[in-house]
Amino acid sequence: MTGALNQQLEQQQRERWTTFCKAVENADLTLSPDTDAARALAGAFGFSEFVSSSCIRYPQMAIDLIDSQDLTCPYGKGQMVRRVTPLLQAAVEAAPDGSPEQLLVPMKAALRTFRRREMVRIAVRDLSGISRLDETTGDLSTLAAAAIDGALEVLYARMCEQNGIPQSTDGRRQHLVVLGMGKLGAGELNFSSDVDLIFAFPSGGESRGGPRPMANAEFFTRLCRLLIQAIGETTADGFVFRVDTRLRPYGDGGPLVMPFDHMEDYYQSQGREWERYALIKADVIAGDRQAGRDLLLRLRPFVFRRYLDFGVFESLREMKRKITAEVRRKKLHGNIKLGSGGIREVEFFGQMFQLIRGGVLPTLQQPAIQTVLDVLAGEGFVPPEVCHELIAAYRFLRNTENRIQEANDQQTHALPTAPLARLALARAMNFSTWEDFRQALDHHRSRVRTHFDGLLATEAEQETGKAADSAAIAGLTDAWTASLSTAERRRILKEAGFSDSDTAATLLEHFKAEPGTRALSGAGRRRMDRLLPRVLEAAALCDDPETVLERVLHLLKQIQQRISYLSLLLEYPTALTHLIRLVGASPWIAAFLSRHPVLLDELLDPRSLYAPPKAESLRAGLARQLAAVPDDDPEYQMEVLRIFRQINTLRVAASDITNVLPLMKVSDHLTWIAETILEAVVDTCWTHLVAKHGRPTCTLDGKPCEKGFAVIGYGKLGGLELGYGSDLDLVFLHAADSGATVGGRQPIDNTHFFARLGQRVVHMLSAHTAAGKLYETDMRLRPNGSSGLLVSHVNGFDSYQMENAWTWEHQALIRARPITGDAALLDAFTAIRRKVLCLRREPGPLITAVRDMRERMRKSRLSAKPDRFDIKEDTGAMIDIEFIVQYLVLQHASDHPQLVRWTDNVRLLQSLSETGIVDSVTAHRLRQTYLIYRAAVHRLNLGERSTLVDGRRFQHMRTFVQRFWQQTMKTS
CATH class of the missing domain: 1.20.120.330 (Nucleotidyltransferases  domain 2)
Incomplete structure (x- = not known):
């Protein structure tokens, strides 16, 4: 059977080709059958009656396709437009005067001639395998856009001659915008497709300068109807593309074309989900391209919500x-x-x-x-x-x-x-x-x-094939939705696992009475009624169910008006499981999620939730996200940065409380997050200022610098000991030459450039937006503190540290390290730090200065209470160890320069041991004590508890630190 059909198919191809050859001969044309183009055309005859009949009827077209090599070569950019333009120009010349309707007749013929040739070309290239799918669909989309745009320009020009140029009320020229929807908008048009179009124009007004002016709405409505006839009407030559305008606002019952404001109002107030779905593929395919892009930007918030929807x-x-x-x-x-x-x-x-x-x-x-x-x-x-x-x-x-x-x-x-x-x-x-x-x-x-x-499908449906609530859920649904007595509600909650059912019932009743809960929409109420019983069931399984319930209800109070978050927890029970686990382990995480509910999405994938990325992955991920944000949208850039920090902080915290990461690694990850963000913030601010003011000229040691700006991290950032709520202690340096910036629209003094750069960096880090803030920044460690320049010249910084800095500033310098910026400037800072820290110092004055500063800090920070011990500030506590280390480094670095290599206390203690300044046993005990203190403070912070603990805790370690302090600082 297949053999006979093969013969029949081959016979059909030969007959069609023979008929075509006769048509060529009758038209007195010459065919070169042995060329690649001719063979491709002949092969297509076997599969396409459209190709063969078109070539037989129009042999000149076929010969032109063969001889021009258009069948074997792809079109370059703009080739479709170059093909259609002379045909349309000839149509205009054929009807030089008269109404646009009179111009339609030669236009239709020209457009259909253009369409026939190009569709045959596209079909042959596709059937012969010369072009692949993406090129075929791209050519079809380009063909449609060229035909529509070309016809629009001709008709618009003729209407302007007759009716004047449409203008806005303030005199700006108006043009039509044609949005291609579906596959046309996506550049994926199929071979015999209709085209889905939406028409718009910028604003109201009227046409001016012609013999018969009209309102813009009337002008563009008439223009659209003419365009649809030119493209979509079937004539003896066929059609170009069938036109479908039913995707426009209000569908067939709405106006054919709308001004931008009306269109935006429609989508924001009446737009439905299927219209969001349709607009995903929308693109400007004809008319005023820039105005069309502006319109799509205005519609983007409707299509793509700025949260996980x-x-x-x-x-x-x-x-x-x-x-x-x-x-x-x-x-x-x-x-x-x-x-x-x-x-x-x-x-x-x-x-x-x-x-x-x-x-x-x-x-x-x-x-x-x-x-x-x-x-x-x-x-x-x-x-x-x-x-x-x-x-x-x-x-x-x-x-x-x-x-x-x-x-x-x-x-x-x-x-x-x-x-x-x-x-x-x-x-x-x-x-x-x-x-x-x-x-x-x-x-x-x-x-x-x-x-x-x-x-x-919900996770339950995926696992069992159906979504059936358990009997326990049914009972807890009654506890939430039914009009029960308090006693009956307590009974249900106690049976579910709440040991303190009185507290649980009170929490539930208070949440039900919340104004936000009472104000839920119908859809929100239905979601909450399904979610709350599942929350109760999950909380009841925890060790402290009432505390967990209180934290989750507080979170729900913050997010309940954004019902998409309720949907997330309903659709993904795994997300609810991880939420219960995390908030049960840490009130800090509960509060963090309440402030940033967008992070609930992170609960969906435990692979990423409990696996925070390392430094390189963080940089690559942030760079990828920022690359998708327009350079002229700083608000969006700040939002991306904030969400990036929040997501990765949550991943660290989740790994922390589940013991996936030890404390030192937690600090490493939090530090990497801060470093990644600082690098991106500096680059973003630098790019913006250079675009506006040009590049500053900078020199260091007689050599030009690339950027001449550096960020130095002090304190916990410099010491690689960041916690979840740590500020960033920063110092900014520059290496500006005298003179002005070069190449910008508004040149400014080089020093002024860096002052602005510092201000923008601080603003971008600390500004409070709808997505929160990145970091609190503390700039008081710069030369001369709050009264000093925000960005210091590196030479001035050097002089200040050598001649004017206090001892406590040199103590701070121990924990300072380069973070981001110009490589040469970062190296210069490292050299200055090493030189300053290795100065020879008299022991007596140094001890006095360090000891006095420690006492001032203790008096200002310590809230002493009987029988209580402050792990950070008390005598024998964590900061005492830090001061001991700082004193020893400053005292001995002149003889042991290797002491200044590190900035974190753990490795500084190791260096003090290796140099013999502190014996190995004492150094080990100090290091272990410091880590135990740090871990305790860290856990207390996660639990949002004070660092004041029972005075009997850590007594042996405290006594050891006090004794070493007295021995080292030589106090009585």
């Missing part, structure tokens, strides 16, 4: 249910676009993630589905193998779609039923038989169907 789950589920129901109702199983496992399901898979996460992850804000799937795999939201399978299936299905439509230039997605047509499709897809092709198609569709079916 888990509240869209129900709408997406409804859309998915409609897709599945349509397949059953219309019996679309043979439809490769709409059927089960078809193209639409692949697109829905990617666009679902775009709706939920696109506002937080800018790299998802793009229309091309294959790119979106790559991003999802790269970011870890979807397993890479799933994305690879979906992309492979998508490419196979889209190639099949094009080959089906190229056969007769018909908008169909149904697999052929006739045996010969089936074999032609299989051969066009490079399969020998229909059975081989169908097997590969079914394989791809089966994979798509599996991944599509798994979308939006």
Whole structure:
């Protein structure tokens, strides 16, 4: 059977080619059949009646395609426009006067001639394998855009001649904006597709300067109707593209074209989820490109919410249910676009993630589905193998779609039923038989169907195939929703596991009476009514269920008006499990999540939640995120930085309280986060100022510097001992020459440039935004403290440290290290630090200065209480150890320069031991004591408790430190 069909298919191809050759001969044209282009055209005749009939009817077109090499060579940028422009110009010359309607007749003929040639070219290149899928869909999209834009320009010019130029009320010229939706907007148009268009114009007003002025709305409505006729109307020559405008605001019942303000108001007040879904693929394809980009920016907040939009789950589920129901109702199983496992399901898979996460992850804000799937795999939201399978299936299905439509230039997605047509499709897809092709198609569709079916199923449904509440949940639902007596509510809670059911019942009743809870919308109430019983069930299993419940209810109080967060906890029970675990372990984490609920998304993936990235990964991740943010959007940059810090801090804290990370590693990770952010902040501020003011000239030791700016970290940042709430102690240095910046729009003095740079860095770090703040910064350790310059010249810093600095400033310098900036300047600081710390000092005055400073600090900070011990500030406590270390380094560094290599206390103690200044046993005990103190303070901070503890705790360590202090500082 297959052999006979093969012969029939080959015979059909030969007959079509013979007829074409006769048409060429009759037209007195010359055909070179042995060229690559001619062979490609001949091969396409076997698969496409559209190609063969077009070439037979228009042999001159076919010969031109062969001789021009357009069949074998890809088009360069702008080639489609260059093809259509002279045809449209000839149409204008054919109707030089008269109304736009009179111009339509030659325009339609020109556009259809253009379309015919280019569609034959695209089909031949695709069928012969010369072009791949992305080039084919790109060419089709470019063809549509060139035709629409070319026709629009001609019609707009003719209307302006007749009616004047449309202008805004303030006199600015107005032009139409044409948004391409769906596959056209994404640059993924299929062969015989219609084009979904939305029309808009910037603002109201009227046309001026013509014999018959009209209001802008009337002008552009008429222009749009003319454009639709030019492109979409069927004539004896066919059509260019069928035009569909039903995706516009209000659909068929709405105006054909709208001003920007009205369109924005519509989407913000009445826009529905399916319209968000549709606008994901929107792009400007014709008209005023810049105005169109401005419009899309205005609509972006509607499409991509600036938070993780888990509240869209129900709408997406409804859309998915409609897709599945349509397949059953219309019996679309043979439809490769709409059927089960078809193209639409692949697109829905990617666009679902775009709706939920696109506002937080800018790299998802793009229309091309294959790119979106790559991003999802790269970011870890979807397993890479799933994305690879979906992309492979998508490419196979889209190639099949094009080959089906190229056969007769018909908008169909149904697999052929006739045996010969089936074999032609299989051969066009490079399969020998229909059975081989169908097997590969079914394989791809089966994979798509599996991944599509798994979308939006709750974890419970994925595990059991159904979502059935337990009997315990049913009882706890009554405890939350039913009108029960307090006694009955206590009974249910006690049976569930709350030992102090009185407290639990009171917490529940108070939460129910909260104004925010009472004000929940209908949808919010339904989500809360489902979530609260699950919270109660999970809390009851904890060691201290009432405390956990109190913390979770406090969190819910903060987030309940953002019902998308309630949806997240409902859709992902694992997220709720990790939430209960973390807030039960640490009130600090509970408060942190309450302040930054966007972090709830991090609870979804324990692989990342309990595995904080190291320094290199942090830098790469932040760079990738910032690269997707426009340079002229500092507010968004600050938001990205803040969320980056919050996410990674949560990962460290989660790893900390679950003992995945020891204390020293916790500080390392928190320090890496701060260093990464500082580097990005400095680079961002530098780029902004250089663009405005030009580059400052800087010299160090007679050699030019690259940037001439450096950030020095002091205190806990410098000592690699950052905690969760630590400030950043910073000093800024520069190496500016005298003179002004070079190359900017507004040159300024070099020193002034660095002052502004320092101010912007501090502002970016400490400004409070909707996403919180990055860090509190403390700049008081700079030369002359708060009264000194914010950014010091490196030479002035050197002089100050050598001649004017107090002893306590040299103590601080021990814990200072370069963080980011110009490499030469960082090296210069390191040299200055080494020189200053290695100065020879008299023991007596040094001891007195260190001891006096310690006492002043103790008096200002210590809240002494009988029988209590402050782990940080008391005698024999943590800061005493730090002061001992600082004294010993300052006293002995002149003879032992290796002491100044490190900035953290643990390695400084090790260096003091290695140099013999402190014996190894004492150094070991001091080091262990210091680490134990630090760990205790760290745990107390996580528990949001005071560092004052029972005076009997740490008594042996405290006595040891006091004795060593007295011995070292020679006090009585």
